[in-house]
């Protein structure tokens with residue numbers, strides 16, 4: 619695979635070439651995903667649930683993210699890697715800079731942070747230090763108690779306006795990519811059209827430039843109730859390699875997520 623960098627992703631946005639992303643946490647899956655053609659991997663703090671067995675992302679530490687980023691980078695040397703800055707690891711500038719440098723040194727190309735307006739000064743400072751930052755708005759799992767659970771955001775006119783404003787503010791502050799989680803497809807369409815940076819959706823409909831899924835959801839091995847926007851690609855594709863290829867193909871063709879998997 620060619621080495622993927624931020625210019626590759628910007629170019630795809632301009633050309634309207636949709637791309638597939640996935641979470642990964644270890645060497646073996648990262649290698650398999652790169653070989654199957656995945657261009658973007660997120661070392662997500664979802665590892666709090668998928669790897670550590672907690673019921674939220676809150677207990678994840680910077681050390682955890684460093685550890686998994688190192689393993690994933692070894693398996694996927696050419697993929698564009700985004701790593702989460704975990705809960706409360708970026709509330710103050712020096713702390714955000716220190717934790718980001720550890721994660722970038724572990725092999726990430728970009729760090730992802732959850733939230734809106736209150737992060738503007740952090741994004742500006744990280745960008746001043748030439749750090750690529752990805753925003754994450756809509757449903758932000760690090761604020762799960764504040765949001766009273768995992769549910770769709772941006773349903774009212776007021777919330778929709780707030781999410782649109784946050785997207786514009788974050789882009790203006792310097793983010794180079796944005797994740798939209800669990801918002802109505804029509805809202806993510808508007809945001810994707812308005813922003814000049816790549817927008818990646820999860821539970822946000824098919825209009826975004828890219829899609830991301832948690833690998834365990836894609837392979838149908840997530841415990842508990844199936845979330846509406848997740849799809850088991852393994853069930854009809856025989857092998858993990860083929861499941862990943864089917865996912866990439868469905869995203870590139872705009873077939874996934876269709877209405878059944880959107881809000």
Ligand code: KIV
Pocket residue numbers: 641660661662663664665702797799820830832
């Ligand atoms: O941690 C994670 O896996 C994420 C994705 C759900 C986007 O943030």
